[in-house]
């Protein structure tokens with residue numbers, strides 16, 4: 453393609469600070485080094501609105517839209533994507549979440565995609581890398597640069613699918629979560645070798661401390677219930693770092709489902725002990741959320757209100773007596 457054909461590439465990936473989501477976005481960007489790449493990192497409950505804000509190509513909207521590590525929920529969002537496709541926007545969708553793959557033939561996903569890769573085989577970052585490596589028509593130089601990014605893609609895949617063959621992948625995830633998706637994306641785009649920048653190293657240190665604080669709160673609020681079917685349901689509160697905290701809470705447990713209310717994101721994270729076979733993506737979907745079999749999440753309005761409601765109960769009595 454002529455150099456004047458600089459395209460605008462809009463990436464919408466899983467955020468706000470998911471390792472795999474950020475690396476998926478950076479992978480798409482690296483294969484489009486000569487184009488103008490705009491990245492939005494959206495939480496699951498923001499994806500429909502983020503997608504519906506996109507303008508069609510003939511109204512100065514993007515030439516390509518890449519939705520990675522993320523899906524959407526409403527038929528209207530699918531219709532909006534089709535309007536974009538009709539205007540000439542090329543739409544790509546790459547995801548590995550079971551809650552998306554299992555619904556892939558639903559009406560909201562009947563979209564005229566230019567390309568689509570849905571698979572549980574790899575994380576979204578690695579699927580995006582494989583897809584672009586096979587399909588991209590970029591220059592040999594851009595391709596070489598993009599392929600140098602593979603060690604980071606591998607780390608994201610290793611962590612996101614709990615493979616944990618690469619001992620440093622949890623540290624990368626913790627650093628990126630602490631620095632935040634937007635900043636981390638910039639760091640990843642600057643990176644020439646697969647080594648943490650100074651900024652990421654500092655974030656890792658801060659993240660380790662914050663994780664300990666979150667774990668402390670979780671340990672202080674553990675509420676266990678043994679269910680008649682043999683499952684152990686263990687709930688607690690945390691402040692961020694739900695994956696890391698959950699790993700500590702299910703470590704010595706059997707047939708355990710962990711539910712963490714994250715006071716920072718106001719969402720609930722579900723995790724399970726290694727011997728537990730409950731499909732958490734289904735459990736989360738029944739609560740209006742989604743995810744993977746071993747890690748999922750949802751939001752519940754009544755939980756956000758619970759502390760204030762409990763406070764009113766307690767203080768109302770004290771105030772009425774005074």
Ligand SMILES: [Mn+2]
Pocket residue numbers: 466472473521548575576577612
């Ligand atoms: Mn992912």
